[in-house]
Amino acid sequence: MIKDRLYYSNIIVNKIEENREIIIKNIELQVKKGSNFIFFTIDNLLPVEDVMEIYSKFPKKEEMREKKNLREYKLIEAQLNNHDRILEEITYSFQEKKVINSIASIIGKDDIIADEFLYAGGLSRMEEGNYLNPHLDNSHDKDRSLYRVLNLLYYITPNREIEDGGNLELWDKGLKNDQTVIHSKFNRLAIMVTNKESWHGVSKVKKGNRCCVSNYYFSKKPMSTDDYFHVTSFRGFPDQKIKDIILQGDTILRTSIRKLFPKGIVKNNHIYKK
Ligand SMILES: O=C(O)CCC(=O)C(=O)O
Numbered sequence: 001m002i003k004d005r006l007y008y009s010n011i012i013v014n015k016i017e018e019n020r021e022i023i024i025k026n027i028e029l030q031v032k033k034g035s036n037f038i039f040f041t042i043d044n045l046l047p048v049e050d051v052m053e054i055y056s057k058f059p060k061k062e063e064m065r066e067k068k069n070l071r072e073y074k075l076i077e078a079q080l081n082n083h084d085r086i087l088e089e090i091t092y093s094f095q096e097k098k099v100i101n102s103i104a105s106i107i108g109k110d111d112i113i114a115d116e117f118l119y120a121g122g123l124s125r126m127e128e129g130n131y132l133n134p135h136l137d138n139s140h141d142k143d144r145s146l147y148r149v150l151n152l153l154y155y156i157t158p159n160r161e162i163e164d165g166g167n168l169e170l171w172d173k174g175l176k177n178d179q180t181v182i183h184s185k186f187n188r189l190a191i192m193v194t195n196k197e198s199w200h201g202v203s204k205v206k207k208g209n210r211c212c213v214s215n216y217y218f219s220k221k222p223m224s225t226d227d228y229f230h231v232t233s234f235r236g237f238p239d240q241k242i243k244d245i246i247l248q249g250d251t252i253l254r255t256s257i258r259k260l261f262p263k264g265i266v267k268n269n270h271i272y273k274k
Pocket residue numbers: 120124132137153168200201202212
């Protein structure tokens with residue numbers, strides 16, 4: 001059996017469909033509570049031996065690009081053809097039409113387009129001390145013609161405990177309230193809406209590594225009714241008061257630059273050049 005995107009996507013769709021009822025109930029509850037930041041997780045996505053194989057081929061620290069600043073400290077790779085073929089296959093399996101359709105029908109949005117250039121998607125690796133501060137994802141795609149609407153995060157590092165840090169944190173009740181912690185557990189797919197309220201981040205990794213395969217879905221229409229545009233906007237974690245002020249200033253600065261130069265001044269090289 002060739003482990004290609006078709007193979008993975010068949011398993012993924014079956015898993016989503018198996019969980020359809022529970023996911024829909026969960027989303028309905030969130031909507032009822034008035035949340036616009038919808039998310040859900042699907043556990044045991046792939047057979048364990050398949051995830052272990054993907055994990056074993058995941059690029060090592062030295063083979064990835066380090067992003068290190070006040071906002072984030074992590075390793076990324078979008079240039080998938082520099083690595084084992086299996087990594088490109090698992091990443092793009094989430095972009096197969098039937099996976100998109102299955103998720104789209106659950107979310108109730110029919111005009112979803114996958115991000116074939118992996119603009120800010122692809123592989124990410126976080127090691128001890130790495131973090132991703134609370135942020136709103138950039139509202140649009142690389143040409144600023146489509147809205148980002150969903151983020152799919154598939155965690156593949158075995159034996160990660162919640163105490164090891166590196167968990168996905170969602171401010172689904174607003175930044176002034178406590179965040180919901182999503183354990184970045186082995187073989188878990190987390191799916192979250194991205195809009196102007198979806199503040200999220202990754203807590204500092206305390207132990208081991210945290211490998212993730214990520215994909216964005218786009219759409220001509222946003223997840224809400226009104227139009228909006230924002231650059232990736234960062235905040236401090238709740239205990240980082242000074243960093244919070246600095247990061248808010250940083251967002252204001254980058255927003256003003258973006259107003260002067262709508263396509264940005266530095267070329268974003270976090271894309272898959274085919
Ligand atoms: O790694 C994660 O769980 C979240 C990643 C993320 O939010 C991002 O890359 O924008």
